[in-house]
Amino acid sequence: MGVLKAALWPLQKWNDLVLPIGRFLAVIAIAAMVVAILIQVFFRYVLNNALPWPDEAARFMMLWMTGLIAPDAYRRGGFVAIDMLERALARLAAALLSLFLLAISGLVLAMAVRIGWSEVTGFGGRFDTASLYLPLPDGWFRVPRSWMMASLLVGVTLLLIVNLELILRALLRLAGARNLPPLGRPEDELMAE
């Protein structure tokens, strides 16, 4: 149990520290999405001069919003699941089941991190975005697609770290640990559909 607790501590600290930063950036991203699209409506409808970049910029923001805030949502239990079986089982069986489920999720995420890395650094990442430029001292720099693709890689990496924390917590619970620190409530309005 001591080993488990020692292993949990850095994960917990990391998630406590990093996920709120992700959340903060995601808030900026969603606000920027709205602004980009409103700029487009204004330029096209009012000035009759559509801009090339707002659509892609807004997609860029949407992907980063997703990658940065999904880990926090997952940690709070905001991923949709049918938990009837787990609730019906006895404590020990339920803990084992939840460990098994976390192991599957962990495998999916580990694969995703591996593939995500080769995707971002591979051929697909070398494409240029169609319309995104950054002003650099020596002229306009065309943003590569890898900057956009990195959003999901960052997302699954953070999700994997959260998943590790959840596995350790499940193990601790199995070993009889009580009063683990709470992880925050899910959004009380999960307005999925």
Add this chain to the structure above:
Amino acid sequence: MLIWFLPVFLLLLMIGLPVFFGLLAAPGILLWLNGQERDITLLYRNVYNGMDSFPLMAIPFFMLAGELMNKGGITLRLVEFSQALMGHLRGGLAHVNVLSSMLFAGLSGSAVADTSALGSMLIPAMEKQGYSRRFSAAITAASSVIGPIIPPSGIMIIYAYVMGESVAALFLAGIVPGILVGAGLMLVIKVMADRYDFPIATRKQTWGERGQASLKAFFPLLTPVIIMGGILLGIFTPTEAAAVAVAYALFIGLFVLRTLRVGEIPEVLSRAAATSAVVLLLVGAAMAFKTVVSLSHAPETLAAYILSLSDNPLILLFLINLLLFIVGMFLDAGPAIIILGPILGPIFTSLGVDPIHFAIIMSVNLTVGLATPPMGLVLFVASSVSGEKVESIARAILPFLAVEVLVIFLITYIPAISMTIPRLTGFAQ
């Protein structure tokens, strides 16, 4: 081998794996067992590609708009307006619950948002008047499915995205079916109200009082007019309309009604971002699932099987409704549309069913599935808002579900219900 994707997926789902992971784990495991490792990359890639879409952006925007309206006290005004119109009837608050949902549907694209926004307000109020908590939660859940039927609608955005239909046409086609569901529910309430002697909410309002309530609800009620009007007049695309709705909600919340404080905005943004992130990941995973499934040519096999059952579209539509209803019990509407839409849609268009009409059949059916156990999201939300157990809400909702199923069949067999408005506006042939 890959043909096992569906049973494996359902099994993982039933034992409690989050849908997102289930959509990836089931095909991933099968590909791995099959030695098709290169295609696991395809799975990952399509999660990303599935999310990287301009039309999908309407989902976070409409969520944000809905949240802003709710925080800005707009929901309250809609309820007061409904009360001024229907509060004096027997079963007044139950009617108000349904009418508010229909009005709220014009601002929001989500049934879950409807349940939580209106439920937290109306369930306690109904209980105070002597309705049982079970009943109050049930009518809240049942009426909230109108949210994604009357435009705007997250489900229809997803349908249009996957099937390449026009979002505007689907939006327009949903108006009458949504009103029909509302009318059906009110009919049930009326029958029950007379039998069980439901309470009356308020005395009959004078026309002056009604006028005042309408005035207060005027700006919120203008939202759907702006959204649909702007789309129809070519001022913006449906995705842009969603961003305009955000701006409008912000504007009336801050400056017109002055019920929204600037300090509350980050919290609203944060919640909208979190809930849309979850939905977008689900959309991506469902797209990836669909991609890998099509490698097995399973969709063609399934389509051929369905066509072999009967060549009468009316019978097939009946069977499909049955299938969708069952699927809707276990799967969220979004993933269900992404996985089944491309299989079922072409079958029925080839049989002469209008694609817009079929889109409505499928969307309404799966939307009603949001209120059926075991995977009925709005039941869970209604349960957490009311404190009533899911199981007892699920029982109390049965008469309402029955009328909704009836409406599904009306929509299925009378195309004019969905098609008249899109045809009149030139959005469908």
Add this chain to the structure above:
Amino acid sequence: EAHDAEFMLRATANSNENDEDYDGLVVFKNYVEQASNGRIGVEMFIGTQLCSNGAECMQGVADGSIDVYVSTSGGTSGIFPFVQVLDLPYLMADDRIAEEVLANDSAFTDTMQQMVRDGSGDAIRLMTIGNTGGWRNFANTKRRVETPSDLEGLKIRTVVADLPQELVKALGASPTPIPWPELFTSFQTGVVEGSKNGITDIMGMKFPDAGLQYVTLDGHAYMGALWFMNNARFMEMPEDLRRVVVDGFYQLQQATFASPKRKSIQAYQEFQDGGGDLYVPTPEQKEMFKEAAQPVYEWFQENVDGGAEAFEAMTAAVKTAEERIDASRANELQ
């Protein structure tokens, strides 16, 4: 079904079964499976089942999860910007020139093939360049366009790529990026007023129902279809099978050259039957379009990676083709 083939090729096209791409693939599949005596099989995925745009699909071709893929120049310009040379307006006069320039032994195609190998680190081969949808024309919902000045102020839908936007601007119209699925509604509601498409796409998407009633046959660009293949996949085949594949792509190319010519007859007929206005600019008016588009040539050579090289290869090949065809024609007229 050739599921037990030694080499199962997974081929995908983002269009549908009414498209020339599909016609080409059917010919390819049939030829390759027969000529290899079943040793090569071709599995077709039509539509967006595997991937839905150039960047995604080319990524699949590069890593081998997709073997064969067809793209327009717009779809691959994010990684091979020089392929937009095909979008340069008014370079090739007609089908006969274009087919000569795009033939696999032309200096132009050789150059493109080499540039694709170099640009992908030898991961991707450009197998052949066919056609998809004939020629690109200006179409709009407002008025008959006879000269460039008629385009002035119109909101023309383009893909989000530099060159088409530069062209639309050069002609005095306003380029407006609209996603393809939203285009029908956007015509209907007036969010955009025109587009640059081939007639088969216009009719396939039922755009006239959305008000697109004016088409000007300026033929500003040949809608080249670039057929790519994973290089490792190609090279792992024995030489006799590689020959079959190469010949298969020749067959495919010829099929896609021919298919739009046949298909467009009916499309034009339907367009006019539905009250559509089809305008053929006079040689003088066409010259005016060409004149107005001049800035785009310069822009392309200066701003696009590999643009100068591709432009040179194209103009040289066009010159050769014109000379050859003129000579051949002169000969035949005797």
